[in-house]
Amino acid sequence: MKLNMVQAINLALKQEMEKDSSIILLGEDIGKNGGVFRVTEGLWQQFGDERVIDTPLAELGIVGTSIGLAISGMKPVAEIQFDGFTPPALDQIISHVGRIRNRSRGRFHLQMVIRFPSGGGIRALEHHSEIMDTYLCHIAGIKVVVPATPNDAKGLLISAIRDKDPVIFMEPKKVYRAIKEEVPEEEYTIPIGEAKVREGDDVTVIAWGAMVKTVNEAREKIGDKYSVETINLRSLKPLDTNAVVKSVKKTGRAVIVQEGPRTLGFAAELIALINEKAFLSLEAPIKRVTGFDVPTPLPKLENYYLPSVDKVVNAIEDVMRF
Amino acid sequence: MPRTKVPAKSDMFQILDPEGNVLDKKLMPKLTDDDIRKMYGYMVLARKWDEIAWNLQREGRLLTFAPLTGQEASQVGSAYAMEKDDWLFPMYRSNAAMILRGMPMDLLFQYWSGDERGLKIPDDVNMFTIAIPVGTQIPHAAGFAWGMKIQKKKVGVVVYFGDAATSKGDFHEGLNFAGVFKAPLVAICENNQYAISVPRSRQTASETIAQKAAAYGFEGVQVDGNDVFAVYKVTKDALDKARNGNGPTLIECFTYRLGAHTTSDDPTKYRPVEEVEYWKKRDPIDRLRKFMVKKGIWSDSDEQKLLANVEVRVNDAVKKAEAVEAPKPEDMFNYVYEKATEQLRQQMSELK
Known part of the structure; x- marks a missing residue:
């Protein structure tokens, strides 16, 4: 259904x-x-x-x-x-x-x-x-x-x-x-702590929640230009560290898209994880697209604050061109 | 029992006067001589626990802890009124009630010496863990009581907190939920007149704490918290009412903390000696002993025997607690989740 x-x-x-x-x-x-x-x-x-x-x-x-x-x-x-x-x-x-x-x-x-x-x-x-x-x-x-x-x-x-x-x-x-x-009508479970990966070869884009939709739209926009691997984390705690590490080891490039403010956001934790476990595979610095360190703006300015499809596309271009 | 919708100070419920005389025989609860001696025994035991624990803390064998000396009647009177299936939600100064309800003393010592295993309350003891942040346990108790009602179990739930807890949102939200959902909760405020140094008058402009119950739509009772019979009777009635589906009660035990807030506190800085002397004359243990002696159910030799007995029991508990091996470092990881996460397993490996 x-x-x-x-x-x-x-x-x-x-x-x-x-x-x-x-x-x-x-x-x-x-x-x-x-x-x-x-x-x-x-x-x-x-x-x-x-x-x-x-x-x-x-x-x-x-x-x-x-x-x-x-x-x-x-x-x-x-x-x-x-x-x-x-x-x-x-x-x-x-x-x-x-x-x-x-x-x-x-x-x-x-x-x-x-x-x-x-x-x-x-x-x-x-x-x-x-x-x-x-x-x-x-x-x-x-x-x-x-x-x-x-x-x-x-x-x-x-x-x-x-x-x-x-x-x-x-x-x-x-x-x-x-x-x-x-969505299946019958009951089913998705294990907590298991990310969902859509495969690609050139760059890993990691997101969760509403940002997954933004990332998917960016992926469409990029089309065949690059082969984008996307990771929908689904669970932040516990985190599927293996999915992240395995993917970055394969692609050598990573973009993290986070809706909330930048400082101490979950993207920072992911960058630390990649540094600890996949540093030698990196071909470019990791890029994060995040909200700003400001109170969440009211709707008239909200779109300047939230990571957009264009910002994600630009970040992918940046890490690919590095 | 005299109860009013909005209890004022003059309504404070009493049975025993400070000299151990029964004010009105009709009010006296049904307790056998043996019950009375047992209650007295718990009160004396709790005070001995404080005394020995205080010394252990000074020797560096216990962490900071909060003595309850002066509040024995509030805790023993109320906890003794509980039935087997009732549940207790303690605060950090509830040792007397906890011991009475079956918490092994050695575990208490273990906990207050800095070992989490001390709060692994035995499965057959109907008691929740100690809450340190003031008043935060009140919503837990309200929710538990509500759960008992939903499950149609005839169980009363007692939660302890102090006068300062009534300033917190947790008190309001917990009691408000209990009132709205008619939970079988007996909320016992041990009003010992002080937070650490801040007096009761700075916590609320209400004349009594008990009167706050009126705003939640249930009964509030102010009781002489140094009168073990009065506390027993009021709590027993409240628990019967709760189990019978007639909702919560707020009980204010009007008492006094004779000692310090904790082992880190010096009360001479903030309260006059005369005030402490006034309350020493109202000591709940002396009051009950006077009653028992007058009634002819207690002798000097009983007293000596009891004092020797509680000292042995407390010291045995200390020995037992101190004989326990130190906890393993891995233990800090083992109870965070049902099954340690990948991240925790990795961090645990860093211990080696």
Whole structure:
């Protein structure tokens, strides 16, 4: 069946909830309203108030009580309404979510998912277009997953729900309805920590989330000029280091496309990884295309900030011509 | 029991006066003499734990820790009211309650000496790990209690925190969720009058902490936290109410931290000697002992026997904790995830 990402996530939630009655959804406006992006549409009607739960408007409370719910034997899938509203919940994520298994030496673990729409490109207000991956990836004990396509989203979310460790699931909201593709109706999983590679020979372009679509468009624009290998990371933590290293060893060139601000962004970690594991294969310095170290601009300037197809094409040209 | 929607100071619930006299026999909870002696035993044990731990810390054998001396009735009275299946969410000053509910003392020593294995709470003990950031455990307890309700389990959940925790958003969000979802939560604020040095008056302009419950739509009770019977009765009623599906309760145990905030703190810098003297006259252990002596269920020889016994038990726990081999360095990697990630395995190999 052809689905967009919203529909794919909705289907994953529905199918998992049908199978496992300990899965509950909690968040703001996710019940009768079906979520501000309609991701949970129809689920309240199907599963009722006890399993699709509108909570008070309190992100710390949503994540903090999810910890207790998980310890009690439930499997909470919490929604934070927007990326820019995750900071209040970061206290609980940093101080507790990532530490419970370790702190209790394995007596307790958190089978829980925290999902939220992520990133820019939808002409939204301040705090509605943020990229949180750098903050989150620094936290031990959690997993950070970013689907790029409807297919990714369904398989990764099912894996996340079944994972015995807490998973942050960042949904690129620009892609929510931008791509429709064939998604299997039956349940399937995509292992967390496995990147998806589209093969090429000349240059490796690494991206995740909404930037995968941008990179694919750049690849089309370049056409036959260069043979571009693209890596959709799908999971930042754990990271598929082998896929990155293997690819760069083959191509000798790398471009990394990152939506968020440059300094200490995930691209920097990838460059360090390539330096450690594939330095001698490099034919050119690694190039990164990123947002700037400024507050995410409002829509009138947003397109100057977000990595664009042209910027990616130029970066590929640069590393190829070096 | 006198309870009002918005408890004011004058409503503070008491059963025993500081001289160990029962104010109103009708209020006295059903406790056997044996129960009372047991409660007293836990209170004395907890104080001995503090005393020995303090000395160990001074010898460099324990890290910084937070003594609870003065708050024994708040913790023992409330924890003793819990049933077998109830759950406890402690803070970092909850040793008395934790020990009473089955936390092995040697594990506590191990933890406070800097070994994570000390917080591997035994599987048959219904207790969550200690939270160090103030008040952050309140939403966990609210969520757990809510989970019990969803699963239709008749379990009460007790969470401990101090007066300063009530200033935090975690308190508000946790209690607000508990109220909205009618979770079987008993939130126990041990109001010991100080954060580290900052007095209770700087945490809130409310006359009582208990009255904050009114805003969450459930009952709040202020109780004399140095009166073990009053704390027991109020907690027991709240737990019965919770298990029966009638929602949460906020209990403010009005008490006093007789000692320092932690082993790193010098309370003489911020509070007058007379204030401490006033509270020493209201010592919860003395109060209960006076009651027991008057009732004829406690003698000098009982007291001597108990003191000797708790000293042996605490020292045995210290010996047991200190006999444990040091943790292996690999241990820091082994509990981060169910299965160590590729990155962690690689980093672990760097230990060699």
